[in-house]
Amino acid sequence: MIELTGVSKTYDGQKQAVTNLSLTIPSGKIFGFLGPNGAGKSTTIKMMTGILPLDEGQITMNGFDITTDALEAKRSFGYVSDSPDQFLRLKGVEYLNFIGDLYDVDTKTRKERIEHFTKEFGIFEVLNDTIQSYSHGMRQKIIVTxxxxxxxxxxxxxEPLTGLDPKSAFTLKEMMKEHAEKGKTVFFSTHVLEVVEQLCDEVAIISNGEILFNGDMKEMKKQFKEDQTLEHIFLELTNHE
Structure with missing residues (x-):
C-alpha cells in the first residue's frame, strides 16, 4: 500500500508543483496516474521514491515513511523512471548484478530471474553488450528487469510502456496483472488512456498539481456520462483547469 497525505512541493519558493495532495493506493490493485504534461505527475513520483524531498506532508510505502524510514521504504518498492538512460557504460548483465547486490538477491535466484525476464523481453542475447549500445526500448527492458x-x-x-515493442508491452501488462493478483501494488503513470481502460482498477487524474478525480472506473463513469470514453472524461476535466 502507498499513502500520500497532504503532500506539497514548491520549486524555487515560487512555482507550486504539487498542492496538498492525498492519495491511497491499496494493495492488490493496478492504479493509473494521469495528467497532462506539467501537471505534477513526475514531481509526485519523485517524492514517492525519495528522489525529491517533500515540503509538506507524508508518504508511506507499506507503512514505512519515505523520509524517516527511507531505507526500509525503498526496499519495499521497485521504480522505473520515465528515462531509461542510466548506467550506460555498464553491460546489461553488470547492471542487473549491481541491482541484485543492492537488494541482496542470492546467486541462484538472481541467475534464474535474469534469464527468465530477459528472455521474456527478448534481450537475453545482448546482456554482454553495454547499455549505451541498446535502443531506447531495450534500455527500458533492462531497467524493468x-x-x-x-x-x-x-x-x-x-510511463513504463514507452518505447516497448507490442510483444514486450503485452508481456509487461500481463506481469502487472499477475503482480496485483498476488495482492501487491502497481502504480503507474501513462499518457495512453486506452491502457488505463484496459488495466486499471483505480485511477487518479492530476492537473496543475491538484487531484481532479480519484476513484475506480465505475465511479468515474457515474460521475460523468456512462457512454463517455476515458479520453472524453480526461479532456473534460483537464480543459477546465
Missing amino acids: GVLLHDPDVWILD
Missing part, C-alpha cells in the same frame, strides 16, 4: 529482479511488493512505473 532490474525492478523485477528483487520482487518488490510495490511497483512504481513512470
Whole structure:
C-alpha cells in the first residue's frame, strides 16, 4: 500500500508543483496516474521514491515513511523512471548484478530471474553488450528487469510502456496483472488512456498539481456520462483547469 497525505512541493519558493495532495493506493490493485504534461505527475513520483524531498506532508510505502524510514521504504518498492538512460557504460548483465547486490538477491535466484525476464523481453542475447549500445526500448527492458529482479511488493512505473515493442508491452501488462493478483501494488503513470481502460482498477487524474478525480472506473463513469470514453472524461476535466 502507498499513502500520500497532504503532500506539497514548491520549486524555487515560487512555482507550486504539487498542492496538498492525498492519495491511497491499496494493495492488490493496478492504479493509473494521469495528467497532462506539467501537471505534477513526475514531481509526485519523485517524492514517492525519495528522489525529491517533500515540503509538506507524508508518504508511506507499506507503512514505512519515505523520509524517516527511507531505507526500509525503498526496499519495499521497485521504480522505473520515465528515462531509461542510466548506467550506460555498464553491460546489461553488470547492471542487473549491481541491482541484485543492492537488494541482496542470492546467486541462484538472481541467475534464474535474469534469464527468465530477459528472455521474456527478448534481450537475453545482448546482456554482454553495454547499455549505451541498446535502443531506447531495450534500455527500458533492462531497467524493468532490474525492478523485477528483487520482487518488490510495490511497483512504481513512470510511463513504463514507452518505447516497448507490442510483444514486450503485452508481456509487461500481463506481469502487472499477475503482480496485483498476488495482492501487491502497481502504480503507474501513462499518457495512453486506452491502457488505463484496459488495466486499471483505480485511477487518479492530476492537473496543475491538484487531484481532479480519484476513484475506480465505475465511479468515474457515474460521475460523468456512462457512454463517455476515458479520453472524453480526461479532456473534460483537464480543459477546465
